[in-house]
Amino acid sequence: MSLFVTFEGPEGSGKSTQARLLYESLHARRYPVILTREPGGTRIGDLIRRIVLDLQHTEMAPTTETLLFSAARAQLVSEVIRPYLEQGGIVVCDRYADSTYAYQGYGLGRDLAELRMITAAATGGLRPDITFYLDISAEAGLERKRRRHAGVRPTGQRSVEQEEWNRLDARELEYHKRVEAGYRELIAQDPERWRVLDARQSIEALAEQIAAIIEPYLASIPRLEAVP
Numbered sequence: 001m002s003l004f005v006t007f008e009g010p011e012g013s014g015k016s017t018q019a020r021l022l023y024e025s026l027h028a029r030r031y032p033v034i035l036t037r038e039p040g041g042t043r044i045g046d047l048i049r050r051i052v053l054d055l056q057h058t059e060m061a062p063t064t065e066t067l068l069f070s071a072a073r074a075q076l077v078s079e080v081i082r083p084y085l086e087q088g089g090i091v092v093c094d095r096y097a098d099s100t101y102a103y104q105g106y107g108l109g110r111d112l113a114e115l116r117m118i119t120a121a122a123t124g125g126l127r128p129d130i131t132f133y134l135d136i137s138a139e140a141g142l143e144r145k146r147r148r149h150a151g152v153r154p155t156g157q158r159s160v161e162q163e164e165w166n167r168l169d170a171r172e173l174e175y176h177k178r179v180e181a182g183y184r185e186l187i188a189q190d191p192e193r194w195r196v197l198d199a200r201q202s203i204e205a206l207a208e209q210i211a212a213i214i215e216p217y218l219a220s221i222p223r224l225e226a227v228p
């Protein structure tokens with residue numbers, strides 16, 4: 001058995017924070033686990049990430065954007081995610097295909113049937129076992145991210161990776177609201193897979209809830225041997 005866990009939600013909702021905390025707690029307990037992110041997570045994917053998120057690339061056509069995200073995903077699935085799952089490991093991924101449906105589909109108005117075909121090609125049909133949705137309004141999430149971007153950080157909170165304010169963040173609030181509504185539709189279409197958590201809670205409270213949801217799935221994952 002293996003376990004594929006993804007994190008979704010608006011920017012600033014705490015995905016990277018919680019993905020890292022989950023990875024760290026599983027790693028500390030000697031579970032075979034890797035942490036990765038989209039777009040990126042591979043050498044080729046990180047190069048694509050730079051192109052797709054660059055604020056200067058204002059001329060990028062929506063189709064280009066969609067295909068670049070999908071290309072990065074194809075590389076990540078084939079190079080990292082699928083091989084690790086095939087070995088029986090746990091993969092924690094910060095964003096995955098649902099982000100394409102939410103951002104390029106509902107956000108940019110791309111045809112969802114077409115996105116499903118592109119995604120099927122990119123992933124070979126690989127779907128997460130569990131997807132956490134960190135639920136916060138687009139405004140509140142962007143405000144958290146903007147504040148961090150401005151260098152003002154609420155005290156007592158861990159910062160994860162220094163993420164730049166990127167080309168997608170800079171789109172208008174209406175776009176982000178369509179994304180949020182899109183996520184609600186995706187959740188309604190596949191309620192078994194999604195776990196919706198109130199992202200306004202403390203980092204620690206969220207991490208506890210996520211750990212509790214993951215726990216039953218761990219029974220089928222053998223831990224790594226201690227190195228003598």
Ligand SMILES: Nc1ncnc2c1ncn2[C@@H]1O[C@H](COP(=O)(O)OP(=O)(O)O)[C@@H](O)[C@H]1O
Pocket residue numbers: 009010011012013014015016017018144145148153157158159160161199200201202203206
């Ligand atoms: N539960 C939380 N409460 C308050 N601030 C948080 C919480 N989770 C994350 N943050 C802060 O919000 C910002 C965005 O978090 P991050 O994990 O990078 O979000 P995302 O990856 O979803 O964009 C960071 O400064 C982080 O420290």
Ligand SMILES: [Mg+2]
Pocket residue numbers: 015016017094163
């Ligand atoms: Mg992040």
